[in-house]
Amino acid sequence: MDRTGSFPVELYIYDLSEGHASQLSLAMLGRQVDGIWHTAIVVHGKEVFFNGEGINSCTPGGTSLGEPLSVVDMGFTEVNAETFMDYLKSLAETRFRGENYSLFEHNCNTFSNEVAQYLLGKEIPSYITDLPSEVLSTPFGQILRPILEAVVVNPGASNITEEQ
Template structure:
């Protein structure tokens, strides 16, 4: 294969942080059905990349405490090289996706995977994932819970934090 036309598969890993509880409890608590509380990550170049309360992290695919994903979506292929991607992640990690910028509703793991998916493949992640916060906040209970939920930082243990110091060895 011509070295210049190398392509890399890109996958979206989807985890239900509620482990099925959202599906059971949401009709009672919110008055609407939610199928899950979604955490997502991008898998490319044999690594899983995600954003949480500590910033951008990576691990072997399925290597966090969450275990294997509930769903895997093929997003297509990318011609972006791993080197360019890691530089891109470094710059994101120093700006938009520093750990302290994490917000459960406005700026979370799904915001990150949506942006990275578009960078790599030009495709967005499924809208049922990115629409979840506004669906929750559109309910009276969601509004009551908001101050509590806003203080939650999700960072699944098991990843290595990516920052500029780690990359340039």
């Protein structure tokens, strides 16, 4: 807690392609893509994210993805840890159940964006949320869609509905 009653919120950004997207995208897609983004929100000492197993949390930087490529200071929230956990559990039981995960339409970035709006009233950067539609708007993206939709990103962490 940096200010009285306020808690810092950060966006952790990972490149799942480990730099390959920026090297190959222009040739493959006909447009430059700087990364294949996985995001997580860090608040109250936890990194929270959504994948095919549902909403998960870990210590910041504690996923199998290692350290984030970048960290964006999003601002401060007045939402305390208990209220935030109740909110996450509600999401985990409804819109962000594991079976609702979709690489292009309902993914970690969709989750991070919704959580940022809840905590701060603002969205995560549009270059992250716009990436799926940019890729799918290319002919090669349409060819790859069925293959990529079978991919589930699992950075490894504990599911929030299983935490005590």
